[in-house]
Amino acid sequence: MASKRDQKIQAMIWNDSPGELVPVVLAFVELLQTHGKETGKGQKKERRYSVSESVTVRTPVAELDGELNQYRRLSSDTPLDVRLILEIREQLGTSADGEGVGVAASLIEELADNARNFSRWSQFQQGQEHTELRSDVLSASIELDGSEVLVLTDRDGSTRLRGAVAVPMFLAFWRARGHRLSGRQFEDIDRSINRNSLERYRTRVCARLQQVLLEIVPAGRGFELRRCKS
Numbered sequence: 001m002a003s004k005r006d007q008k009i010q011a012m013i014w015n016d017s018p019g020e021l022v023p024v025v026l027a028f029v030e031l032l033q034t035h036g037k038e039t040g041k042g043q044k045k046e047r048r049y050s051v052s053e054s055v056t057v058r059t060p061v062a063e064l065d066g067e068l069n070q071y072r073r074l075s076s077d078t079p080l081d082v083r084l085i086l087e088i089r090e091q092l093g094t095s096a097d098g099e100g101v102g103v104a105a106s107l108i109e110e111l112a113d114n115a116r117n118f119s120r121w122s123q124f125q126q127g128q129e130h131t132e133l134r135s136d137v138l139s140a141s142i143e144l145d146g147s148e149v150l151v152l153t154d155r156d157g158s159t160r161l162r163g164a165v166a167v168p169m170f171l172a173f174w175r176a177r178g179h180r181l182s183g184r185q186f187e188d189i190d191r192s193i194n195r196n197s198l199e200r201y202r203t204r205v206c207a208r209l210q211q212v213l214l215e216i217v218p219a220g221r222g223f224e225l226r227r228c229k230s
Contacts, residue, residue, distance in 0.1 A: 010071075014071050022122050025085070028111075080115075084114060088111060135179070139154040148161065159209065181224075202216050209225075
């Protein structure tokens with residue numbers, strides 16, 4: 001078992017590069033789905049999968065409880081439900097007769113769905129790591145200054161964006177292909193943003209950007225950052 005220091009270091013690596021954790025989680029889900037045996041049938045029985053401990057130790061997640069707990073404490077933005085993994089891990093084991101202990105099928109299905117969301121979110125975050133500071137489409141450039149973004153346009157205008165929501169939202173638009181984002185992609189920008197608050201945040205950011213003749217407008221099922229139409 002790794003030391004607490006090593007566990008924290010691994011958790012920090014996952015926090016900085018969540019894509020490294022994705023294959024570990026997906027491998028665990030695949031193992032549960034592939035090797036599990038459905039033991040309950042009929043309307044009166046809950047569907048459960050029986051997976052023996054000897055099978056589950058083949059996946060890398062088997063000895064990572066400490067690292068996963070550290071990751072859960074470090075990362076407030078991740079959509080990965082670490083507690084769900086740990087709950088399933090706790091339920092797994094081998095009974096006296098050698099048969100696997102049953103885990104509710106609904107629990108495994110919930111983890112599978114959560115793992116897919118985590119994988120999609122990680123890919124989005126990875127795509128956000130590198131961006132050009134110049135956009136010819138918007139006729140604008142940006143300067144990153146700590147937790148602030150200075151937006152400059154070719155029309156000699158500038159504005160400074162601040163805030164835990166405004167900056168991630170703007171940068172997500174800036175880095176997105178064609179400066180367009182779907183409604184679903186907003187969930188990958190910042191976990192604090194939900195569908196109810198999305199319009200409010202969009203309006204606030206848009207009001208600020210209009211100082212430099214930029215705007216965020218509805219576009220299909222999503223939104224687009226564009227130059228204000230003259």
